[in-house]
Amino acid sequence: MFVARHIAADHKDLIHDVSFDFHGRRMATCSSDQSVKVWDKSESGDWHCTASWKTHSGSVWRVTWAHPEFGQVLASCSFDRTAAVWEEIVGESNDKLRGQSHWVKRTTLVDSRTSVTDVKFAPKHMGLMLATCSADGIVRIYEAPDVMNLSQWSLQHEISCKLSCSCISWNPSSSRAHSPMIAVGSDDSSPNAMAKVQIFEYNENTRKYAKAETLMTVTDPVHDIAFAPNLGRSFHILAIATKDVRIFTLKPVRKELTSSGGPTKFEIHIVAQFDNHNSQVWRVSWNITGTVLASSGDDGCVRLWKANYMDNWKCTGILKGNGSPVNGNSQQGNSNPSLGSNIPNLQNSLNGSSSG
Amino acid sequence: MEEMHQVAIAAKDPAIGRQFSSQVSILSAMELIWNLCEILFIEVAPAGALLLHLLDWVRLHVCEVDSLLADVLGSENPSKHDSFWKLVTILVLQGRLDEARQMLSKEADASPSSAGMCRILGDLMRTMPVLSPGNTQTLTELELKWQHWHEECERHLQDSTFAASPHLESLCKIMLGDEAALLEQKELLNNWYHFLVTRLLYSHPTVKPIDLHLYAQSSLDLFLGGESSPEPLDNILLAAFEFDIHQVIKECSIALSNWWFVAHLTDLLDHCKLLQSHNLYFGSNMREFLLLEYASGLFAHHSLWQLGVDYFDYCPELGRVSLELHIERIPLSTEQKALKVLRICEQRQMTEQVRSICKILAMNAVRNNRLGSALSWSIRAKDAAFATLVSDRFLKDYCERGSFSDLDLIDNLGPAMMLSDRLTFLGKYREFHRFYGEKRLTDAASLLLSLMTSQIAPRSFWVILLIDALPLLEEKEVVFSAEQTYELMRCLEDFASRRPVWREPGVQRIQEDVENTKLEMLRLALARNLGRAIIKEGSLEGS
Numbered sequence: 050m051f052v053a054r055h056i057a058a059d060h061k062d063l064i065h066d067v068s069f070d071f072h073g074r075r076m077a078t079c080s081s082d083q084s085v086k087v088w089d090k091s092e093s094g095d096w097h098c099t100a101s102w103k104t105h106s107g108s109v110w111r112v113t114w115a116h117p118e119f120g121q122v123l124a125s126c127s128f129d130r131t132a133a134v135w136e137e138i139v140g141e142s143n144d145k146l147r148g149q150s151h152w153v154k155r156t157t158l159v160d161s162r163t164s165v166t167d168v169k170f171a172p173k174h175m176g177l178m179l180a181t182c183s184a185d186g187i188v189r190i191y192e193a194p195d196v197m198n199l200s201q202w203s204l205q206h207e208i209s210c211k212l213s214c215s216c217i218s219w220n221p222s223s224s225r226a227h228s229p230m231i232a233v234g235s236d237d238s239s240p241n242a243m244a245k246v247q248i249f250e251y252n253e254n255t256r257k258y259a260k261a262e263t264l265m266t267v268t269d270p271v272h273d274i275a276f277a278p279n280l281g282r283s284f285h286i287l288a289i290a291t292k293d294v295r296i297f298t299l300k301p302v303r304k305e306l307t308s309s310g311g312p313t314k315f316e317i318h319i320v321a322q323f324d325n326h327n328s329q330v331w332r333v334s335w336n337i338t339g340t341v342l343a344s345s346g347d348d349g350c351v352r353l354w355k356a357n358y359m360d361n362w363k364c365t366g367i368l369k370g371n372g373s374p375v376n377g378n379s380q381q382g383n384s385n386p387s388l389g390s391n392i393p394n395l396q397n398s399l400n401g402s403s404s405g
Numbered sequence: 406m407e408e409m410h411q412v413a414i415a416a417k418d419p420a421i422g423r424q425f426s427s428q429v430s431i432l433s434a435m436e437l438i439w440n441l442c443e444i445l446f447i448e449v450a451p452a453g454a455l456l457l458h459l460l461d462w463v464r465l466h467v468c469e470v471d472s473l474l475a476d477v478l479g480s481e482n483p484s485k486h487d488s489f490w491k492l493v494t495i496l497v498l499q500g501r502l503d504e505a506r507q508m509l510s511k512e513a514d515a516s517p518s519s520a521g522m523c524r525i526l527g528d529l530m531r532t533m534p535v536l537s538p539g540n541t542q543t544l545t546e547l548e549l550k551w552q553h554w555h556e557e558c559e560r561h562l563q564d565s566t567f568a569a570s571p572h573l574e575s576l577c578k579i580m581l582g583d584e585a586a587l588l589e590q591k592e593l594l595n596n597w598y599h600f601l602v603t604r605l606l607y608s609h610p611t612v613k614p615i616d617l618h619l620y621a622q623s624s625l626d627l628f629l630g631g632e633s634s635p636e637p638l639d640n641i642l643l644a645a646f647e648f649d650i651h652q653v654i655k656e657c658s659i660a661l662s663n664w665w666f667v668a669h670l671t672d673l674l675d676h677c678k679l680l681q682s683h684n685l686y687f688g689s690n691m692r693e694f695l696l697l698e699y700a701s702g703l704f705a706h707h708s709l710w711q712l713g714v715d716y717f718d719y720c721p722e723l724g725r726v727s728l729e730l731h732i733e734r735i736p737l738s739t740e741q742k743a744l745k746v747l748r749i750c751e752q753r754q755m756t757e758q759v760r761s762i763c764k765i766l767a768m769n770a771v772r773n774n775r776l777g778s779a780l781s782w783s784i785r786a787k788d789a790a791f792a793t794l795v796s797d798r799f800l801k802d803y804c805e806r807g808s809f810s811d812l813d814l815i816d817n818l819g820p821a822m823m824l825s826d827r828l829t830f831l832g833k834y835r836e837f838h839r840f841y842g843e844k845r846l847t848d849a850a851s852l853l854l855s856l857m858t859s860q861i862a863p864r865s866f867w868v869i870l871l872i873d874a875l876p877l878l879e880e881k882e883v884v885f886s887a888e889q890t891y892e893l894m895r896c897l898e899d900f901a902s903r904r905p906v907w908r909e910p911g912v913q914r915i916q917e918d919v920e921n922t923k924l925e926m927l928r929l930a931l932a933r934n935l936g937r938a939i940i941k942e943g944s945l946e947g948s
Contacts, residue, residue, distance in 0.1 A: 117765045118761060281726050
C-alpha cells in the first residue's frame with residue numbers, strides 16, 4: 050500500500066523539518082548545517098535537489114511554503130533568532146538546463162531575542178501573513194501588505210504566551226463563521242509551566258488576538274501541533290504531538306448576546322489518545338481533507354490515524370522510518386496495490402538523522 | 406482479467422509474473438464475493454432457486470472443467486484418457502449430470518463389461534429431480550420426488566450394483582451426498598464452498614436461505630479438517646452466507662488494500678435499500694464514507710483523478726467540499742490539464758477554486774515573464790487587481806523596448822478589456838497604434854485625445870501619449886481640429902507643470918533632455934497645427 054523511497058539528502062547535519070508545497074511536487078528540507086534545500090519531483094517520480102543554500106547562522110528549525118497564489122515563496126526560522134522569507138527567481142537558461150534555481154532572501158525578521166522555533170504562513174484568505182514563535186514565549190504575526198513586494202513586512206501583532214513556545218498552527222478554516230485562530234504549543238520544562246497548549250483568536254472589535262482557551266489536560270512538553278482542514282464542520286479538530294498523540298475537538302459555544310465582545314468559548318473534548326509510539330511524538334500532520342493524521346515518534350515509526358464513520362479513531366498503518374514494512378499492522382490480507390492508495394499529499398516530517 | 410492471466414503466464418520475469426498472478430487472484434476473489442452477494446442479497450433467491458443459483462456460481466468460478474472436457478472428448482479414446490474418471494467426477498460434483506451421463510455412455514461403448522452398470526447409473530443421473538425454471542412443481546412435491554430418488558440410489562448401493570467398479574460406486578456415493586465420499590474428492594473440489602454447494606445439491610436441494618449458514622460453517626470445518634485456519638476470503642463468504650451485510654463490508658475493508666471493491670459493493674447495496682433496512686442511523690452515511698475514501702484515493706493518481714470527480718458528485722453531503730479541497734491540489738503540469746481542471750470547476754460553479762487556480766497560473770506566468778499568459782489567466786480569474794499589474798508590466802515593457810509582446814492577445818481582448826482601467830487603457834492604446842498603422846488618422850487622433858483626457862492613462866505614460874501626437878501633427882493633412890488642438894495644448898501644459906518623477910532617480914539627464922526637446926517640438930507643432938486648423942475650418946465655413 051505504501052512505497053518508500055530513499056532520498057540521499059546530503060545535509061551535513063540533522064534534518065529538522067521537511068515541508069511539501071501545496072501541490073506535493075516540491076519539497077524543502079532544513080538542517081542544523083544552516084542550509085535549506087529545495088527538491089523537485091520529476092515526471093518519473095524522482096526527487097532532484099534544485100537548490101541548496103545557507104540560510105542562517107544557526108540551526109534551521111523549520112521551513113514552510115507559502116500558498117502558490119503568492120508565487121514560489123519559503124519561510125525559514127532558526128536558532129540564530131531570525132526568521133527569513135525567500136523567493137525563487139526564475140534563472141538564466143543555462144541554470145534551467147542544469148536543473149538549478151535561485152532563491153533570494155526578501156526579508157529577515159529580527160524582532161525575536163531568542164531562538165525562533167516555528168514559522169507558519171496564515172491561510173491564504175488572510176492575505177500574505179505569517180506567524181513566528183520563539184523560545185522567549187512570544188508569537189509574532191507579520192503581514193506583507195503588497196503581495197508583489199516581498200521585502201516589505203510589518204509586525205502586526207505580538208502575542209505573549211508566557212511560556213517558551215515550540216510550535217504554532219493556524220486554523221485553516223476559511224469560513225466566515227470563524228475568526229482567525231492560532232494554536233501555540235510549548236515545551237517549557239519549568240515546574241510552574243502547567244498547561245502547554247494555548248489557543249488565540251482574533252477579535253474584530255479590539256483588532257487584537259486574545260487568548261480563547263488553554264488545554265489544561267496537556268501538561269507534558271508539546272513538540273508539534275496541527276489544526277485539521279475543515280470540511281464544513283462547525284467544530285475544530287486539533288492534533289498534538291507530545292508524549293503521545295492526542296486529538297481534541299473544539300466546539301464553539303454559542304455566544305450569549307451580552308458577552309459578544311469577548312473571545313469564543315469552546316467545549317473541549319479529547320477524542321483520541323494513542324501511546325503506540327511508546328516514546329516522544331515529534332510531529333503530527335494532516336492530509337488534505339483532515340481525515341487522516343500522520344504522527345512520527347522516537348520509535349522511528351510513522352503512524353497513520355483515521356476515524357471510521359462512527360467517529361472512532363484507529364491506527365490504519367505503520368511505516369518504519371527506514372522504509373521497511375512493520376509486522377502486525379492493522380491491515381492484513383492482500384497487500385498488492387491495484388489502484389494507488391497513497392494518501393494524497395501526505396505532509397510529514399521525521400525528526401532524526403539525515404537520510405542517506 | 407483474462408488479459409492479466411495471459412500476461413501473468415507470458416511474463417518472463419518471475420517476479421512480475423507472480424505479481425500479475427496475485428492480482429488475478431485478487432480480482433477473481435472479488436468477483437466471487439460480488440456474485441455471491443448478488444445471489445444472496447439482491448436476487449434474494451428462495452429455497453429451491455437458491456441452490457440453482459449457487460450451482461451456477463460455483464460453475465462460473467471453477468473454470469478448468471471445460472478445458473478438461475474438451476481435452477478428453479477430443480482424444481481418440483475418451484474413456485481411456487488418463488483424466489476420464491477425474492472429469493466424470495468433477496461433472497457430477499458440479500451437478501452437470503447430463504454431460505456426466507454422456508461420458509458414461511462412452512465408457513459403456515468402450516468396455517461392454519461395465520455397460521450395464523453405466524446404464525443404471527446414467528438412468529439415476531437422468532432421473533434426479535431438479536427444480537427447473539418454469540416448472541410448476543411446488544417445493545413439497547419436489548422434496549417428495551427427490552426423497553424417492555434418493556432412496557432408489559441408496560438401494561442400488563446396498564445391492565452392490567456398482568461393486569465391480571470402484572469409480573462408479575464412488576460416484577453413486579457422491580450422488581447420495583455421502584460426506585466421506587465427498588471429502589475424498591477434496592482435491593477436485595478445491596475449496597470448501599464448492600464442497601458446500603455439492604453437499605447441498607445431493608443432500609438438501611431445497612435448502613432455505615436462513616439455514617444456509619449452518620451448512621456453510623460445518624462445510625468449512627469439515628473441509629479444513631482442523632489442518633488449516635480460515636483465510637480472510639473464507640470469513641467474507643461465511644459472513645455473506647450468514648446474511649450479515651455489515652460483516653461482509655467490514656471484512657472486505659480489512660482484507661483489501663483499497664476501497665474500490667467495498668465502495669462499489671456498498672453503493673450497490675445502498676441503492677437496493679439493503680443497508681438502510683439494516684440500520685437507519687448510519688446506513689447511508691457508510692456508503693458516502695466509503696465512496697469518499699475511494700474517490701480521495703483516486704486523486705493521488707495523475708490521470709484517474711478525473712474519475713474521482715464523478716464519484717464526489719454522487720456524495721450528497723461531503724462530496725462537493727471534498728472535491729473543492731482536492732481539485733485545488735492537482736499539479737497543473739500542462740496547460741491542457743489546467744484547462745481541464747478549470748472546466749470541471751466552472752461546470753460546478755466553484756468560483757473560488759477557479760479564481761485561485763487562475764491566480765496561481767497567472768502568478769507563475771508573471772514570474773516567468775510570460776505576460777500574455779499572465780494576462781489571459783487574470784482575465785479568466787476576473788482578477789482586476791492582477792490584470793492591472795500585468796497591464797502595467799506590458800506598458801513598462803513598451804516604454805523600455807518600444808514594442809508590445811503578445812499583440813494577438815491584446816488586440817482581441819473584447820469586452821474583457823473592461824476588467825480594469827489599466828487593461829482598458831492598454832487595449833485602447835494598442836487600438837490607437839492599429840489606427841495609425843491603417844492610416845485611419847482622424848480616428849487615431851480622436852482616440853489619442855480621449856486617452857489623454859479620460860484619466861485612465863497612468864501618469865507615467867502621459868509623456869509617451871503626448872509625443873505620440875507629433876507624427877499626427879506632422880502629417881500633410883490637418884488631422885487634429887482646432888478644438889482638439891486646444892485640448893492637446895491644455896494637456897501639454899498640465900503635464901509640464903506637474904512633471905512626475907516616474908523614472909528611478911539616477912537615470913541620465915540625457916533622457917530628460919530628449920524629452921524636453923520633444924516637448925518643445927510638440928509645442929511648435931501644436932501651434933502650427935492650430936493655425937492650419939483654423940484656416941481650414943474657416944475656409945470650409947466660408948465657402
